[in-house]
Amino acid sequence: MKEHFGLQVPGIFKAGSYDAFRVHGTIGIIVPVQQIDEQELYELYYMSQYLQEKREPYVAVFWPSLQGTLSAEKDGRRYALLKCADRIVSRGQSAGRELAQFHQKSRSYPYQADKTKRIGQWKDLWERRLDQLEVFWRGKVQAHPLDHFEKLFIESFPYYLGLAENGIQYLVDTELDDEPLLSDSATICHNRFHSEMWNREFTVKLPTDWVFDHASRDIAEYLRYDFFQNPEQLRNEGGVFLADYDRTAPLSSFSWRLIYSRLLFPIHYFECIEDYYLAPDSEKPYYEKKLHELLQRSTEYEQFLTSYSGMLSMRTKKIQLPVLHWLA
Incomplete structure (x- = not known):
């Protein structure tokens, strides 16, 4: 200092x-x-x-x-x-309302954001990440590992590859079939927004957490985080969070579909695998345990994806989200 x-x-x-x-x-x-x-x-x-x-x-x-x-x-x-x-x-309003107001205010940001820009880039970023992990996975398959984590990785990757491809296809179909509105323009978002980020103990909003993207990024990551970290809160308040956001800054059909495509793409799995191989040996058991928990909850996550359309607020019940038949 x-x-x-x-x-x-x-x-x-x-x-x-x-x-x-x-x-x-x-x-x-x-x-x-x-x-x-x-x-x-x-x-x-x-x-x-x-x-x-x-x-x-x-x-x-x-x-x-x-x-x-x-x-x-x-x-x-x-x-x-x-x-x-x-x-x-102390915060006097709900997370959904505060996030919506944050996005509304940030949408009028007038300057270039080349390095932090992610809007319109999800497909390329996801495909690149998927291709890199698939090449890495093939190498591990050929090596016949005995390590427990690597066995779990080898066995589970084809399933998450399929889920990731579903997410990419859902995104592509959304961009082809649906029309973005003015409210779908880029805004300041977070790399990984979650319910602990704006809590009462640490109220500060740090710019080092931010990227320039579509608002659906933050909404999807909030729901994903609560699924894994606060499942009770997601069950009780997930719909309230979405309704509070939607009442403050109405979400278009395009937004609802982007949220879903992002939830389909298993970022949680990718990050767990990547973090394991980047971690020092002392931290590897933590990621092994985390992968075990992800795999144990994969059916539950499918049920969460199936229930997503039921979380849409009353105002948006008329929006028809395309259904993935293998999930239904």
Whole structure:
């Protein structure tokens, strides 16, 4: 802090999963940004400035270094410093309503977002990811592994390959058959939005979490996260979340179908496999256990996909979602 930002920090505390400190009535949050290059950080910087000017609550903004950069390096790792007001204001509205308002405000963002842009790119990104994992899987099949995780991976991959292809086809059909409305234009979204992200303990909205995409990304990832982490909450409040969002910012038929295509594409499976092979040996048992749980709940996830159309709000019951007959 002293070397790169000229700050004398009295002490460090935890804010969510991040190290943070208080100085001059401000909270500083230290965020690792190893995977985000400087150009992308500048796009996120302009987004955070824009939303702060729009008076979006809880938004953190970048604290430039003494050199004027948005990140600094220490022991071979890069960090950004984000700042927000030192006050905790409790959230007075539901997650669905707050997310809808966030998307509405962000939709008028006027600047280029080349590095953070994901809208219109799902098909290419998904196909590339699927092809890479399939090549990797074929290599593992030929190697005849004895490792328990790799056996689970080899046995389960064909099923998730089929699910992924269904998701891609559903996306393609949506883009061919349905007309996007003005509300389907790009907005500021999160890489992986979830129900713990805007909780009462950690109210801050971090720009390092953001991408520029279709709003359905956040809605789908919220539902996916709750399926795996908070199933009781999904059963009791999943429909309420969707209804609150839809009442605040009405979702088009195109949006409902994009949400479904994203839920069909098994990102949770892909990430578990990728994370296992990237993890140090000490963390591998965690991902092995996680894969085991994913596979055990695959039938339950199919039931969740089948029940999705029943979660549409009353206002949208007239929307006909194409049905996947093998799920039905």
